[in-house]
Amino acid sequence: MYNRVALVGLGLIASSMFWAMKRAGIEAHVAGYARSAQTRDTAREIGLCDSVHDTLAACVTDADLVVLCVPIGAMEAVAKEIAPFLAPGATVTDVGSVKRAVIEAVGPHLPDAVHFVPGHPLAGTEHSGPRSGFAELFDNRWHVLTPNGADTQAVAQLRAYWEALGANVDEMEPDHHDLVLAVTSHAPHLIAYTMVGVADDLQRVTNNEVVNYSATGFRDFTRIAASDPTMWRDVFLTNKDATLEILGRFTEELFALQRAIRQGDGDHLHEYFTRTRAIRRGIIDAGQDTAAPNFGRRS
Amino acid sequence: MYNRVALVGLGLIASSMFWAMKRAGIEAHVAGYARSAQTRDTAREIGLCDSVHDTLAACVTDADLVVLCVPIGAMEAVAKEIAPFLAPGATVTDVGSVKRAVIEAVGPHLPDAVHFVPGHPLAGTEHSGPRSGFAELFDNRWHVLTPNGADTQAVAQLRAYWEALGANVDEMEPDHHDLVLAVTSHAPHLIAYTMVGVADDLQRVTNNEVVNYSATGFRDFTRIAASDPTMWRDVFLTNKDATLEILGRFTEELFALQRAIRQGDGDHLHEYFTRTRAIRRGIIDAGQDTAAPNFGRRS
Numbered sequence: 001m002y003n004r005v006a007l008v009g010l011g012l013i014a015s016s017m018f019w020a021m022k023r024a025g026i027e028a029h030v031a032g033y034a035r036s037a038q039t040r041d042t043a044r045e046i047g048l049c050d051s052v053h054d055t056l057a058a059c060v061t062d063a064d065l066v067v068l069c070v071p072i073g074a075m076e077a078v079a080k081e082i083a084p085f086l087a088p089g090a091t092v093t094d095v096g097s098v099k100r101a102v103i104e105a106v107g108p109h110l111p112d113a114v115h116f117v118p119g120h121p122l123a124g125t126e127h128s129g130p131r132s133g134f135a136e137l138f139d140n141r142w143h144v145l146t147p148n149g150a151d152t153q154a155v156a157q158l159r160a161y162w163e164a165l166g167a168n169v170d171e172m173e174p175d176h177h178d179l180v181l182a183v184t185s186h187a188p189h190l191i192a193y194t195m196v197g198v199a200d201d202l203q204r205v206t207n208n209e210v211v212n213y214s215a216t217g218f219r220d221f222t223r224i225a226a227s228d229p230t231m232w233r234d235v236f237l238t239n240k241d242a243t244l245e246i247l248g249r250f251t252e253e254l255f256a257l258q259r260a261i262r263q264g265d266g267d268h269l270h271e272y273f274t275r276t277r278a279i280r281r282g283i284i285d286a287g288q289d290t291a292a293p294n295f296g297r298r299s
Numbered sequence: 300m301y302n303r304v305a306l307v308g309l310g311l312i313a314s315s316m317f318w319a320m321k322r323a324g325i326e327a328h329v330a331g332y333a334r335s336a337q338t339r340d341t342a343r344e345i346g347l348c349d350s351v352h353d354t355l356a357a358c359v360t361d362a363d364l365v366v367l368c369v370p371i372g373a374m375e376a377v378a379k380e381i382a383p384f385l386a387p388g389a390t391v392t393d394v395g396s397v398k399r400a401v402i403e404a405v406g407p408h409l410p411d412a413v414h415f416v417p418g419h420p421l422a423g424t425e426h427s428g429p430r431s432g433f434a435e436l437f438d439n440r441w442h443v444l445t446p447n448g449a450d451t452q453a454v455a456q457l458r459a460y461w462e463a464l465g466a467n468v469d470e471m472e473p474d475h476h477d478l479v480l481a482v483t484s485h486a487p488h489l490i491a492y493t494m495v496g497v498a499d500d501l502q503r504v505t506n507n508e509v510v511n512y513s514a515t516g517f518r519d520f521t522r523i524a525a526s527d528p529t530m531w532r533d534v535f536l537t538n539k540d541a542t543l544e545i546l547g548r549f550t551e552e553l554f555a556l557q558r559a560i561r562q563g564d565g566d567h568l569h570e571y572f573t574r575t576r577a578i579r580r581g582i583i584d585a586g587q588d589t590a591a592p593n594f595g596r597r598s
C-alpha cells in the first residue's frame with residue numbers, strides 16, 4: 001500500500017476516500033489540500049485528512065499517491081503547479097468524470113518518472129463539499145481505470161487501493177469510457193437539468209404546484225439536477241462530442257415517441273415501456289440499486 | 300365516514316388504500332373487484348379487502364363510495380357496467396392520473412342520483428399489482444380532487460376520507476390538473492422511458508456496461524421507466540395535448556443547452572445548473588422528498 005496519499009481538492013469524493021481509507025485501516029498518512037481557505041478550515045474542524053496544507057507543494061511533497069479531486073477545468077493548472085514537487089516513482093491519478101480531456105490536460109505536464117493512471121469512481125451523491133463524504137460511498141460501485149499504457153505495477157497497486165476502499169475495479173480505453181459515461185451519466189444529467197429548468201420557467205404552473213406535486217416523478221429529476229454546477233459545466237465542456245451524440249439519439253427517439261402519442265399508437269408505447277422495465281431488473285440484480293420501491297422512501 | 304367502500308381494480312393504489320384504511324381504523328366494509336382471476340386469488344390469499352367479488356355488480360352494490368382504480372383506458376367500460384348497480388346518493392371517484400379524459404369517459408354513464416367527484420392521489424411507486432400496496436403510500440402526499448361542480452357535501456366527505464388515509468387534499472380545475480401533471484409527472488416519465496430505451500438500444504455500449512455503470516445517474520431513470528406500461532400508455536394517450544406541449548418546451552430548452560455545450564458557453568451552463576439546484580431545496584422543505592443524499596441509499 002502507499003505511505004503518503006495526497007488528496008488535492010476536498011469535496012465529496014476526496015472526503016469519502018479519506019473516511020473509506022480509515023474504515024479500511026489503511027495506515028498511509030493522508031495529506032489534504034483545498035484552494036479555498038474556508039474548505040481547509042472545515043477540513044481541520046471535522047478531522048478530514050491527517051494533515052491539511054495551505055499549498056499544493058506542501059501537500060504533494062513525498063506523496064507516493066497523488067489523487068486529483070478537482071473539477072476537470074482545474075486539472076491542468078494543478079498538474080503544472082505540482083509537477084516540480086512530485087516524487088520520482090509516485091503515482092498520480094484523478095477522479096474526473098471524463099478521461100480523454102483529463103489525459104490531455106494533465107499528462108503533458110507530469111515528469112517522466114511519475115506514473116499517471118487516470119481513474120473515475122462511478123459513485124456520487126447530489127451533495128458536495130468537504131462535509132458531504134462518507135466511508136460507504138464506493139461500496140460495490142465500479143471504479144474505472146484508463147491506464148493508457150501506464151506501468152502495470154503502478155496500475156495493480158492503484159487497483160488494490162480502490163478495492164480496499166470498497167470498489168470493484170475495471171479497466172477501459174479512455175474514449176470508450178467517455179462514451180459509456182455519456183450514456184449512463186452525462187446525457188441523463190443534462191436531461192434532468194433541462195426538465196427541472198423547464199418546470200421552473202413555466203408561467204402557467206406555479207412553483208408551489210411544481211414542488212407540492214413533485215412526488216409523481218419530477219422530484220427524482222431534481223436530485224440529479226442539484227449536483228455541483230461547476231463539476232457538471234466542466235463535464236459537458238470536456239465530453240462534448242460523446243454527450244452531443246447521445247443527446248442526438250435521445251432526441252430522435254423522443255420524437256418517435258411523441259409521434260406515437262400524437263397518432264394514438266398505444267401498441268408502440270406499450271411495447272416500448274415493457275422493454276425499458278426489464279433493464280431495471282438487471283440493475284437491481286447487479287447490486288447497483290435497491291429493489292425497495294421508491295428507492296426505499298416510504299412515500 | 301362511509302359504510303361500504305368498493306375498490307374497483309386491485310393494484311398499487313387500491314391495495315394501499317385498503318391498508319391505509321385499516322391503519323386509520325376506518326370501519327367501513329371494503330369490497331374489492333379485479334378483472335383477473337389471478338389478482339382476485341392473490342387478494343384473497345393476502346387478506347386484501349374484507350370481501351373480494353367476481354363481478355363488478357356484486358362489488359359496487361350498496362356501496363356509498365366507489366373508487367375506480369383501473370387504467371384510464373378501462374374507465375369507460377367499467378362506468379357503463381356498474382351504472383345500473385350504483386346506490387342513489389353514492390359517491391363515485393377515481394384515481395386516474397388524467398382528469399379531463401376520465402370525466403369525459405365516466406361522467407356521461409353515471410346516473411344523476413350519484414355524486415361523481417374525480418380525484419388523483421399524487422403518490423406511487425414503480426411497483427404494481429395487488430401485493431405492491433402499503434399503508435404509508437399517501438402520507439403527506441397530495442390528493443387532488445377536481446369536483447367539476449359536484450355536490451359540496453359529497454366533496455367534503457371524500458376530502459375527509461383521503462385526509463384519514465394520510466393525504467393532504469387540494470382542489471383544482473381538471474384542465475389545470477392535467478397541465479400541472481404533464482410537467483411534474485407525464486413529461487418526466489416519457490423522458491425517462493426514452494433515455495432508458497436509448498441506452499438499451501445503443502450498439503456501441505453493452506447492456507452490461509449500462510447496468511454496471513448506472514449508479515452515475517442512469518439508474519434513477521430506470522426506476523421511473525419501470526412503471527406500469529398499461530397505466531402509462533393510457534396516460535399519454537389521454538393527456539396528449541398537455542404532454543406534447545411540455546415536451547415541446549423541453550426540446551426547445553434542450554436544444555439551447557446543446558448549443559451552449561457546442562459553443563463552449565460555460566457561463567450559461569453554470570448559471571442554468573445553479574438555478575435548478577434551488578428547486579430541490581423547495582421540495583425538501585415542503586416534505587416531498589428526503590434530504591438524505593442519494594434518496595437515502597448509502598451508495
